[in-house]
Amino acid sequence: MNGGSSTIPVAGPPRDATLPAPVERVLDNGLRVVAFSLRNLPLVAAQLVVGCGGAAEREDEAGLAALVAALLTQGTTTHGAMEIAAATDALGARLVAASGYDASIVSASATTPAFPQVFALLEDVVRRPAFAPHEVDRVRTKSISDLALTYASPTALARNVAHRVAYGGAPYGHPLAGTAQTLAALTRERVAWFHERFYRPDDAALVIGGDLEIDEAFALAQRVLGSWRAPAASIGERPHGEIPPPRSRVVIVDKPDAGRTALLAGRVTIERRSPDYYPATVATAVLSGYSGRLNQEIRVKRGLSYGAGVSLAARRQRGTFFSTTLVDHTRAAEATAVTLATIRSLAESPASDDDLVTRKATVTGAFFRAIETIDGIAGALAEHVLYDVPLAEVGDYTHRVLDVDAQAVRAFAADGLVPDNFVVLVGDASKFADEVKRAHDDVRVIPHDRLDLGSPTLGG
Amino acid sequence: MKRKPVTALPTISASAIGVAPIRYADHTLPNGLRAILVADRRVPSVAINVAYRVGGKDDPPGRSGFAHLFEHLMFKGTSRTAPETMDRLTEDVGGYNNAFTSEDITNYYEVVPSNHLERLLWAEADRLASLTVNEANFATERDVVIGEYDQRVLAEPYGMLDELVNREAYAVHPYRRGVIGSPAELNAASLDDVVAFHATYYRPDNAVLVVAGDLDPDETMAMIERWFGPIPTPSGAIPRVHAIEPPQTAERTYEYRAANVPLAAAEEAYHIPEAAHPDAAALDVLETLLGSGRSSRFYTSLVYDKQVATNAYAAADLREQPGLFGVRVTCARGVALADARAALEQELERVRTEPPDELEMERVRTQIASSVVRSRQTHSGVALELVRAITERGDPELVNGDLTRYLAVTGDDVMRVARTYLRPENRTAVEYLPALPQAQDEQ
Numbered sequence: 001m002n003g004g005s006s007t008i009p010v011a012g013p014p015r016d017a018t019l020p021a022p023v024e025r026v027l028d029n030g031l032r033v034v035a036f037s038l039r040n041l042p043l044v045a046a047q048l049v050v051g052c053g054g055a056a057e058r059e060d061e062a063g064l065a066a067l068v069a070a071l072l073t074q075g076t077t078t079h080g081a082m083e084i085a086a087a088t089d090a091l092g093a094r095l096v097a098a099s100g101y102d103a104s105i106v107s108a109s110a111t112t113p114a115f116p117q118v119f120a121l122l123e124d125v126v127r128r129p130a131f132a133p134h135e136v137d138r139v140r141t142k143s144i145s146d147l148a149l150t151y152a153s154p155t156a157l158a159r160n161v162a163h164r165v166a167y168g169g170a171p172y173g174h175p176l177a178g179t180a181q182t183l184a185a186l187t188r189e190r191v192a193w194f195h196e197r198f199y200r201p202d203d204a205a206l207v208i209g210g211d212l213e214i215d216e217a218f219a220l221a222q223r224v225l226g227s228w229r230a231p232a233a234s235i236g237e238r239p240h241g242e243i244p245p246p247r248s249r250v251v252i253v254d255k256p257d258a259g260r261t262a263l264l265a266g267r268v269t270i271e272r273r274s275p276d277y278y279p280a281t282v283a284t285a286v287l288s289g290y291s292g293r294l295n296q297e298i299r300v301k302r303g304l305s306y307g308a309g310v311s312l313a314a315r316r317q318r319g320t321f322f323s324t325t326l327v328d329h330t331r332a333a334e335a336t337a338v339t340l341a342t343i344r345s346l347a348e349s350p351a352s353d354d355d356l357v358t359r360k361a362t363v364t365g366a367f368f369r370a371i372e373t374i375d376g377i378a379g380a381l382a383e384h385v386l387y388d389v390p391l392a393e394v395g396d397y398t399h400r401v402l403d404v405d406a407q408a409v410r411a412f413a414a415d416g417l418v419p420d421n422f423v424v425l426v427g428d429a430s431k432f433a434d435e436v437k438r439a440h441d442d443v444r445v446i447p448h449d450r451l452d453l454g455s456p457t458l459g460g
Numbered sequence: 461m462k463r464k465p466v467t468a469l470p471t472i473s474a475s476a477i478g479v480a481p482i483r484y485a486d487h488t489l490p491n492g493l494r495a496i497l498v499a500d501r502r503v504p505s506v507a508i509n510v511a512y513r514v515g516g517k518d519d520p521p522g523r524s525g526f527a528h529l530f531e532h533l534m535f536k537g538t539s540r541t542a543p544e545t546m547d548r549l550t551e552d553v554g555g556y557n558n559a560f561t562s563e564d565i566t567n568y569y570e571v572v573p574s575n576h577l578e579r580l581l582w583a584e585a586d587r588l589a590s591l592t593v594n595e596a597n598f599a600t601e602r603d604v605v606i607g608e609y610d611q612r613v614l615a616e617p618y619g620m621l622d623e624l625v626n627r628e629a630y631a632v633h634p635y636r637r638g639v640i641g642s643p644a645e646l647n648a649a650s651l652d653d654v655v656a657f658h659a660t661y662y663r664p665d666n667a668v669l670v671v672a673g674d675l676d677p678d679e680t681m682a683m684i685e686r687w688f689g690p691i692p693t694p695s696g697a698i699p700r701v702h703a704i705e706p707p708q709t710a711e712r713t714y715e716y717r718a719a720n721v722p723l724a725a726a727e728e729a730y731h732i733p734e735a736a737h738p739d740a741a742a743l744d745v746l747e748t749l750l751g752s753g754r755s756s757r758f759y760t761s762l763v764y765d766k767q768v769a770t771n772a773y774a775a776a777d778l779r780e781q782p783g784l785f786g787v788r789v790t791c792a793r794g795v796a797l798a799d800a801r802a803a804l805e806q807e808l809e810r811v812r813t814e815p816p817d818e819l820e821m822e823r824v825r826t827q828i829a830s831s832v833v834r835s836r837q838t839h840s841g842v843a844l845e846l847v848r849a850i851t852e853r854g855d856p857e858l859v860n861g862d863l864t865r866y867l868a869v870t871g872d873d874v875m876r877v878a879r880t881y882l883r884p885e886n887r888t889a890v891e892y893l894p895a896l897p898q899a900q901d902e903q
Contacts, residue, residue, distance in 0.1 A: 006540050008582050011553070012575040015504035015674065040502045041837055042478050073754075082764065083469055085754035090471040090823040092830025111477045111830050117470035138767060145770045145793035148722035152617045257719035257895075259615025291547045300544075303603040306611045326611050358552035365554020369571065372503050373837045 017368045022207075022381055022391050023214050027221065029228055030202030034381055034391065035217035036209030038374065044210035045109035045378040046119055048126060049386050051205075052198035055101045055171035055239045055316070062454060063178015064186055067139060068194050069099040072106060074135040076128040081135060084121060093118035097125065101172050102316045103386050104199070109375055112211045116220065119208075123224045126199060136188045144180050151448075154255060154262035154426040155326060160453050162264050162424045165251050166320060169456035170241030179454040200230040205385040210374040243268055243318055246420035249442040250336075251458070253451055254429035261332040261427025265339045266322040269416050272314040272387035279412040280321075282404040284312040285359040286351050287323065287342065292359070297342045298325055304335045316387060321417055329428040333435035336423055343421060346413035353406045364398045474825035474867055479832055481860040482842060485677045487684075491693045492665025495684050496846050496856055498672035500839065505555070506574045506673030507839035510584050511847045513668075514661040515564040516639035517701050517781070523649055525641015528561040529605050530657050534568065535559075536597040538590045541583065543597060546570070549579055561639050564780040565851045571840055574674035578683045584669070585687035588662055593654050606643045613640060617720050621727055621788075621892055628714045629729040629784055629888040633705040665693050670846045673839035705731065705782060712888045721894040723770060724797040725790040728804070728889045732785045732881050735778035735852040741865040742873040743776040743785060743881070748824045749816060749874060750774040750787065750807065755823065757807050758787075767792055768800045780852045785881055797891060811878040815871035828866050 020036040027033060057064040073088075073095060074081040088095045093110035095118055108122040109115075150156045160175045167173030178186075206225065208217045246267050270276050287294045288310035298308040308325035323343065327335040351359065370376040384394055393400065425436070429445055437443045444460075452459025485497040519526045537543040550557040555572030570580050613619040623638045630636035669688070671680060708731055732743055751758050751774035758772035772789040787808070791800045816824075835841040849858045 008549075009578045011579060014573050014575045017504050042833060043837070079469070082755070082760060085759075086823065087469045087471070089753040089755040089827050090469070092472065092474075092477065092826040092828075111472075111833055113476045114470075114472040114826075114830070117472065121470070138764075141767065142763075142770060142792070145723070148793055149617065149770070152720050152722035154615070259619070259720065260611060289551060291544070291551050299604065299607075303600055303607060306604065306608045326615060328610065358548075361554035362551055365551075365556070365573075368503070368505065368554065369556075369838075372505075372839075373834075 019371055019377065019395050020209070021395065024391060025218055027201070027226055029226065030230060031221070031225055031228065032205040032385065033218060033221045034205065034207045034385055035214045035221070036377060036381065037212060037214050037217070038209065038377065039211050041374065042112040042211050043109065043374045044112055044115035044212055045107070045374045046122065046206060046208040047105055047107040047378045047382045048122060049205045049207070049382050050104040050106070050199050051203040051386070053099045053101050053103045054174070054176040056198060057194070059169060059174055059456070060182060061186060061190060062174040062182040063143065063176070064190060064194055065099040065104060066176050066178065067143065067183070067186055068191050069097040069104050070139050070143070071131055071135060071191060072097040072125040072129045074139060075130040075132050076124045077130050078124060078128065084125065087121060088118065091118050095121055095125070099176065101176065105382065107378070119220060119224055127228055129195060131188050131191050131195070133188055136191060140183050140186060143177065144183050147177060147180060150177065154258045154260065155324065157253065158262040158264040158324070158424045158426045159322070161251060161253060161426065161451070161458065162266055162320070162322060162422070164453060164456065164458050165249070165422045165424060166266065166268050168244050170243045171239045172315065172317065173456055175453045179452070181454055196231060197233065198235065200235065201225070201228045202230040203235050207378045207381045207385060209378060238316070240317065247422065248420045250423045250425065250436055250440045250444070252429050252433055252436065252443065252445045253424070253426040253448055254433070254445055255426055255448040256428045256430065258427045260326045261329050261425055261432065262324065262326055263332060263335050263339060264322055264324045264424040265336070265343060265421050266320055267417060267421050268318050269312065269321040270314050271316065271318050273389060274314065276412050276416060277314055278400045278404050279408040280312055280314065280416065281363055282356060282360055282401060283346055283409045283413045283417055284310055284321065285363045286346060286355070286409065289362050293345060294323055294339065294342050297338050298335065302338065304331055304338065329431035332425055332427060332432035333439065336425065336436060337439060340421060340423070344418055347410065347418045350410035350413070351406055356404070356406055356409065360401050360404065363401050367397055471822070472826055474822060474829045477826065477829045477833060479829060479863050482836070482846070484846065484856060485681065486856060487681055489664065489685060489689055491689065491691055493667055493669060493688050494850070495669045495671070495681065496850070497675060497677045497680050498842055498846070499675055499677050500672060500842070501674045503839070504574045504674045505571055505839060506577045506671060506675055507569065507571045507843040508577070508580050508584065509567055509569045509670045509843045509847050510588070511565045511567040511668045511670070511851055512661055513564070513666050513851055514566055515562050516637060517563050517634040518661070518699070519634070519637060519641065520653065520657070522645060523653060524637040524645045525605070525639070526649055526653065526657065527566055528639050528641065529602060529646055529649060530654065531559050531561045531566050532601045532605055533593050533598065533654060534587055534591065536593055536601060538586050539592050540586055540590065545583060549576065549583055563635055563639060565847070567847055569840065569843070577671070577675060577680065581683050582687050585691060588664070588667065588688070589691045591658050591662070593651065595651060598651055598654060602646055602649065606646055609640050609643055617722060618725055618892060620716065620718065621725070621890060624714060624716055624890045625727050625729045625784070625786065625888070628712060628890055629731070630705055633703045633781065634701055635779070635781070659694065661698065663694055663698070664688060664691050666698050668847060668850050670843045672843040672846070701781065708886050708888070711884050713891065714889070715891045715893065717893045717895045719895050721892060723791045723793060724894065725788065725892045726797055726801055726889060727786050727788040728887050729784040729786045730881050730883070730886050732776065732778070732783055734780060734782050736854060739877050739880070740778050741862070742869045742877040743778065745824055745828065745866060745869045746811070746874050746877055747774045747776040748827055749820065750811065753827060757811070758804070761807055762789065762800065762803050766803050768795045768803045772804065778852065797893065808878070808882050811875060812882060813875070815875040817871065821871050821874070825867050829863060832863060
């Protein structure tokens with residue numbers, strides 16, 4: 001019984017995927033506008049990128065940028081929170097505001113006939129949020145409630161701990177969502193101050209595109225956001241803290257009720273604007289994905305976990321390289337050794353140019369899938385805008401990835417990914433801490449109930 | 461103070477949203493394989509889905525979780541290919557592949573650059589015709605599946621909730637076993653079970669092939685005939701589940717306590733009819749009205765106004781055979797579960813007793829129409845929509861009538877289905893609570 005020939009057919013010539021060319025203008029108020037037109041589906045998207053996020057907040061105000069973003073859609077001087085929710089849903093639209101370390105992004109998308117109206121709502125929430133005291137109280141209380149879910153998840157907690165281990169008291173160290181203590185201390189006045197200071201056209205960019213002409217997009221941007229004015233006060237210096245040098249160490253959070261142990265190994269790596277961005281992306285791809293080295297070692301060869309992931313988050317300052325997996329407590333020490341050895345393999349048994357062909361394909365393929373949707377194109381452009389990467393690089397992304405060779409990957413990995421990895425383990429320490437201590441010199445165990453993410457040194 | 465004049469709230473009519481019909485070729489091979497092709501050349505990639513009509517409900521007796529375990533084995537190679545060949549054919553050229561097992565189907569899918577389409581059709585035909593599994597990769601993969609169980613069910617906060625809902629809501633129907641199964645029954649499975657299962661369910665007349673994307677329908681149909689055509693169809697009948705769940709006559713409540721439950725939660729599940737039932741559209745509309753978006757009734761009442769919940773949502777889990785309408789609430793910090801459930805019940809009582817007004821209905825219709833447009837942006841979204849229409853409801857053309865059906869649902873229809881199905885005696889409640897302190901000491 002067979003399905004025909006025993007030899008697999010060969011692939012034909014590929015068709016090139018193309019990205020609509022973005023066009024850029026700056027409005028009189030300083031707002032940078034990037035527009036694109038793609039008229040094959042009745043959808044339009046916009047992302048307003050405000051150039052400040054959690055990195056701009058003080059240690060004792062952790063969570064402020066996130067709270068501001070969450071409150072934008074919770075009422076303006078013209079519409080209440082529930083009116084905005086009802087209008088967004090009645091338009092079948094999405095209107096979302098969120099804050100990361102480097103930026104706060106307000107995005108809107110809708111079907112073509114509904115877009116102008118949701119774009120007007122975006123303008124309203126960005127320029128005239130009311131920050132009504134009862135809304136501040138409500139969102140703050142809900143944020144504190146949601147923290148309970150984060151602290152219960154070993155994986156989510158490991159990420160927060162890893163930021164502290166990597167950055168200490170530098171701007172990317174504190175948790176973006178804040179802590180129960182910092183959230184409780186935030187006032188309406190501080191929320192309004194952050195908004196007044198940082199939400200301004202001269203430090204923002206609008207990406208807009210989809211089912212409309214470029215000229216229509218610019219006209220819409222001018223009509224809706226052209227009268228937005230920057231405050232007189234200067235935005236001040238960008239936050240720029242001293243990032244501690246990478247250090248090989250292990251931090252264990254003892255959480256006896258965790259179902260499995262979250263294992264995160266990582267390192268501070270590069271800025272998004274670094275010339276090493278593409279070698280770093282390809283090096284990460286050698287480890288990541290189902291057939292990447294880490295999943296092969298962790299899942300396929302050893303069955304240590306259902307899966308292992310690797311990610312690169314290059315930021316305005318040097319960002320992170322994280323590898324993550326979830327393992328049985330009793331095998332956490334073994335998985336730690338396997339993970340660190342696999343990261344080291346980037347330098348010790350580097351990928352050849354032939355190996356890289358397939359790993360680079362995973363990068364370009366993921367990029368093409370991301371730009372299959374209007375929101376995805378807007379997101380890719382927004383990332384380039386945020387980090388001042390020339391827009392031409394979006395259209396050139398594939399070639400830049402394909403140009404990376406084995407020598408570039410090895411050289412970058414040996415210096416920028418391999419040495420001095422830290423490890424964070426969140427799980428039942430009684431089942432693995434002794435074994436980990438035998439293999440590592442610098443091991444610290446913090447009981448779950450004494451962990452303080454508000455402290456650069458994690459309390460305990 | 462300068463103030464923008466208060467303007468009327470924006471709105472749009474659902475009927476203003478243009479949703480183009482999905483045009484497809486539909487052809488059944490002599491061996492029974494049904495192939496559906498959608499040509500859409502916007503992006504040079506294709507999505508290939510092969511769905512087999514076998515899922516968790518079809519697990520052999522004493523082998524719960526077997527259909528899902530089997531799904532994993534389909535990646536372990538054939539007489540002509542090495543294990544992980546699917547990854548070589550997809551990941552290595554910038555695509556991806558995966559599979560899922562639901563209660564009703566096992567769906568294998570790939571997205572690849574369109575010049576690789578025929579290679580994937582060859583590989584899918586190959587593993588349908590000649591799966592090879594040995595003791596070694598069988599044992600490894602079983603460990604991976606048990607690892608998946610540990611990770612998703614045991615380790616995740618609330619991970620056991622779905623399993624408990626199915627188990628408690630169904631008394632007779634095999635839907636009660638869920639999909640992931642139990643480690644004990646997975647460990648009892650043998651290589652003989654694997655061979656028998658492949659022979660029973662993996663045959664052309666039990667499969668649906670949907671390909672959407674950058675393709676030429678005639679060329680692609682010729683490829684399908686070339687690679688799938690020669691695969692013979694066995695003569696025996698395919699076993700089907702005929703169990704009928706008896707009507708529930710009294711409310712059931714099940715209390716579950718576990719470590720690592722930060723906030724108490726509950727799911728209430730109500731029996732509803734099968735996906736092909738005329739009430740299905742109204743149940744989908746009810747789901748959106750209750751739980752989708754910040755203007756939904758649950759968010760407005762439980763999360764925003766009363767602040768008794770940190771989240772609350774509804775899901776019409778429509779299946780090939782009678783499914784469940786689930787409403788789930790996670791308490792806000794410091795709120796007793798009884799209070800959150802009372803607020804939930806108030807909302808259910810409201811929708812049982814008064815029809816939503818036309819303004820609210822139009823909002824819900826627009827939400828649904830817009831989500832259809834969004835999900836059709838990707839080839840994989842279109843392909844999966846067709847797979848589900850065929851396997852759950854028996855007809856691909858239903859994808860082109862769904863929007864009309866949603867737009868025709870009235871407020872009275874919504875009240876009627878709420879009254880018909882969301883009755884207390886038709887309800888199974890699973891309460892998911894933190895472990896008691898003394899219980900923790902005993903462990």
